[in-house]
Amino acid sequence: MKFPIEHIYVDERSRGHSITRRVLDRAEGIPVSYIGADQLDKLYRGMSLDTGKRTLVLTVQKGDMVKPCPGTSKPYLCCKYTVLNSANHCPMDCTYCVLQGYLERPCLTVFTNTDTLFKTIDRVLSMEPRRFFRIGTGEFADSLALDYLTGFSADLAGYFSSRENCVIELKTKADCIENILTSPPDRVVAAWSVNPVQIVSQEEHLSASLGKRMKAARKCQDHGCMLAFHFDPLILYEGWERGYAETVETIFSNVDSTRIAWISLGALRFPPDFRRGIIRRFPETSIVYNEMIRGIDGKIRYIRPARVKLFRYVFQRIRSFSKDVFVYFCMEPPWVWDSVMGCHPETNEELDYWFARSMNHRFPGVVCEKPDISSYTAEDFSASRTM
Amino acid sequence: MIEFITVRDISKDDSFRFSDALKGGHLAESIKETGVLCPLAVTGSPGNFTLVAGFSRMSAALKSGVETVPARIKPHGLSLAEFFVQELQAHAAARTFTLTEKARILRISGRLGCPSSLYSRTCRLIEAPEEPHIRKQITAVLEFSPDVQAYISEYGLSLKQSSMFRGLSDREQERIIAMAHMLGIRGVELRKIIDLMQHAAGKRKLPVIDVINSCTGTSGDEVSENRNQALKDIKKRLMKQVYPVMEHTNSELRTLSRGFRGHDLVNLAWDETLEKPEIRLNAVIESAEDIVKIADIFSETENKESLKSMISVIKS
Numbered sequence: 001m002k003f004p005i006e007h008i009y010v011d012e013r014s015r016g017h018s019i020t021r022r023v024l025d026r027a028e029g030i031p032v033s034y035i036g037a038d039q040l041d042k043l044y045r046g047m048s049l050d051t052g053k054r055t056l057v058l059t060v061q062k063g064d065m066v067k068p069c070p071g072t073s074k075p076y077l078c079c080k081y082t083v084l085n086s087a088n089h090c091p092m093d094c095t096y097c098v099l100q101g102y103l104e105r106p107c108l109t110v111f112t113n114t115d116t117l118f119k120t121i122d123r124v125l126s127m128e129p130r131r132f133f134r135i136g137t138g139e140f141a142d143s144l145a146l147d148y149l150t151g152f153s154a155d156l157a158g159y160f161s162s163r164e165n166c167v168i169e170l171k172t173k174a175d176c177i178e179n180i181l182t183s184p185p186d187r188v189v190a191a192w193s194v195n196p197v198q199i200v201s202q203e204e205h206l207s208a209s210l211g212k213r214m215k216a217a218r219k220c221q222d223h224g225c226m227l228a229f230h231f232d233p234l235i236l237y238e239g240w241e242r243g244y245a246e247t248v249e250t251i252f253s254n255v256d257s258t259r260i261a262w263i264s265l266g267a268l269r270f271p272p273d274f275r276r277g278i279i280r281r282f283p284e285t286s287i288v289y290n291e292m293i294r295g296i297d298g299k300i301r302y303i304r305p306a307r308v309k310l311f312r313y314v315f316q317r318i319r320s321f322s323k324d325v326f327v328y329f330c331m332e333p334p335w336v337w338d339s340v341m342g343c344h345p346e347t348n349e350e351l352d353y354w355f356a357r358s359m360n361h362r363f364p365g366v367v368c369e370k371p372d373i374s375s376y377t378a379e380d381f382s383a384s385r386t387m
Numbered sequence: 388m389i390e391f392i393t394v395r396d397i398s399k400d401d402s403f404r405f406s407d408a409l410k411g412g413h414l415a416e417s418i419k420e421t422g423v424l425c426p427l428a429v430t431g432s433p434g435n436f437t438l439v440a441g442f443s444r445m446s447a448a449l450k451s452g453v454e455t456v457p458a459r460i461k462p463h464g465l466s467l468a469e470f471f472v473q474e475l476q477a478h479a480a481a482r483t484f485t486l487t488e489k490a491r492i493l494r495i496s497g498r499l500g501c502p503s504s505l506y507s508r509t510c511r512l513i514e515a516p517e518e519p520h521i522r523k524q525i526t527a528v529l530e531f532s533p534d535v536q537a538y539i540s541e542y543g544l545s546l547k548q549s550s551m552f553r554g555l556s557d558r559e560q561e562r563i564i565a566m567a568h569m570l571g572i573r574g575v576e577l578r579k580i581i582d583l584m585q586h587a588a589g590k591r592k593l594p595v596i597d598v599i600n601s602c603t604g605t606s607g608d609e610v611s612e613n614r615n616q617a618l619k620d621i622k623k624r625l626m627k628q629v630y631p632v633m634e635h636t637n638s639e640l641r642t643l644s645r646g647f648r649g650h651d652l653v654n655l656a657w658d659e660t661l662e663k664p665e666i667r668l669n670a671v672i673e674s675a676e677d678i679v680k681i682a683d684i685f686s687e688t689e690n691k692e693s694l695k696s697m698i699s700v701i702k703s
Contacts (some may be wrong), residue, residue: 045518045519045520046518046519046520276550276553279554279585279589280553280554286589286590286592288586288589289586289589289590290590291629291630291631291632291633293630293633293660293661293662294660295660295662296662296663303630303632303633303660303661303662304661304662304664305632305636305661305703306632333662333663335663335664339702
């Protein structure tokens with residue numbers, strides 16, 4: 001699966017970096033221009049998102065490359081995920097994608113100063129040696145969509161294979177797994193965002209079909225990777241029950257449930273101003289016309305009764321296939337956890353601990369010692385996570 | 388150089404006009420008495436002048452029957468763009484521009500092929516950002532119907548506020564503006580109603596005009612004379628279309644809450660978005676006796692039953 005990149009711009013500061021060399025070696029036939037750092041803003045100015053999705057910029061990241069997931073505010077619970085800011089934007093074009101409005105620059109961007117990135121991860125891991133870290137690149141970009149050019153997944157897999165108490169999650173809607181299949185799998189969680197076939201074809205433009213995602217997941221599993229699936233965003237549409245039942249069944253009939261590290265459930269949500277943007281870019285979509293309210297955190301989301309109904313249904317389908325796969329909600333309040341699962345973590349830190357406990361139980365050796373809740377809820381923890 | 392030129396020699400071309408409205412009667416009366424004192428600005432040659440600035444004065448001069456007016460004629464060495472910006476500068480010193488005026492000015496300077504330095508100067512004069520994409524957004528205001536443009540000027544709407552009319556047809560814009568005038572609504576409230584209308588239309592895959600008709604009547608005549616009640620009715624109809632579950636649940640809660648007798652000391656409230664599954668009890672305590680009375684209120688069996696039912700509804 002390759003995406004139609006029409007032009008590559010290389011920031012002079014990225015010249016000579018290993019990722020830059022790799023991309024230029026593999027970018028046969030794509031025009032390349034070198035530009036100064038001061039010209040980048042000029043390049044971004046006035047560029048439409050549609051053009052940006054076909055334009056790749058190789059540059060250096062001057063800001064934080066490792067940071068806590070932005071999450072959302074209380075009372076919604078977040079899982080204390082750690083984000084690697086190694087790339088921005090995605091060549092796919094999902095109707096609901098928050099990156100359309102979240103990122104300031106419209107271009108696909110790959111940060112080439114990976115030495116800084118790896119040094120920062122070392123520092124972060126060493127600050128809390130008893131803590132189990134879930135780290136991922138799929139927050140501000142698709143983890144694998146441009147991997148056929150960058151080969152960065154192999155660098156990450158190699159780096160993490162020699163580290164302890166952490167995993168690297170590569171989250172994608174593509175099927176570009178060639179580099180993963182030739183890299184050490186032991187600390188890699190290959191993850192796919194999933195949705196019913198109808199949603200994939202109508203709302204997740206240019207992404208791999210559900211079947212292709214499952215085929216890729218199977219290959220990663222056979223290679224030795226752990227897997228994860230994200231039902232995020234769950235979308236209400238006519239026939240959603242059948243669609244999600246089939247999706248859950250497709251997952252469990254294609255992969256071994258004991259290799260699934262976690263499954264997340266998150267209902268469609270976006271910032272208030274974003275709705276008009278979706279309608280403007282995708283006038284055909286109907287996903288924004290459900291019964292949605294402004295939540296306590298200011299984000300637009302389905303009303304709680306609708307979310308609970310959706311979560312309950314999908315959660316019960318998952319449980320009918322696996323009693324112990326770790327399932328969690330992304331950005332939901334405690335009372336929604338209670339309504340669906342009958343329990344909730346008291347804090348974000350406790351949820352982080354629940355992950356470690358489940359991983360220690362289900363994937364022996366991945367967590368280096370039995371997790372102790374006090375290491376996760378210590379008061380100085382939040383301060384140390386400012387990174 | 389200022390010359391007196393014949394009014395008849397000035398064409399009716401208003402391609403340089405950017406002001407929202409021509410000033411009316413007072414100016415004509417004054418001109419009838421004293422003639423035009425402040426010169427117009429024109430380009431062209433005797434017999435074929437085009438007005439660049441002074442549209443109100445020109446209109447008033449025509450009304451008052453004045454035959455000649457003083458005018459500054461564009462010198463040969465000066466480009467039309469430079470001449471226009473010079474005139475603009477005179478305006479900018481005395482006033483601020485509305486969004487629609489800014490849009491017309493940017494469109495004129497675009498048509499004149501202003502070089503970038505002159506374009507920057509224009510933007511500074513009218514206090515508009517220079518970025519091309521914002522310029523595009525500003526000039527897009529001129530694609531709105533004349534009613535909307537007039538509304539934007541009348542209420543001094545910002546670019547962000549005016550975006551509420553995007554995606555609506557001319558007919559829809561006209562109907563909404565008529566409704567806004569009739570009900571006296573504007574700003575955030577109008578935006579909320581337009582959002583609801585678009586949401587209802589999108590949900591039912593209907594044109595927005597059908598939703599407008601369904602909640603205000605085909606011609607708008609059904610909007611009652613009582614503005615507040617009419618606005619309430621429109622909102623209610625729209626909410627029912629867009630938030631059926633929420634409306635139904637809240638209506639059920641309202642009915643059940645009537646069964647709770649709080650004797651003016653205890654009020655019930657809940658989050659109408661249903662995001663928080665809780666009933667809030669607001670008690671007014673002014674004396675120690677009130678506490679006893681409140682305890683009695685909660686010990687009443689009927690009240691307990693009402694609360695139980697409400698909690699069950701809100702948690703379901």
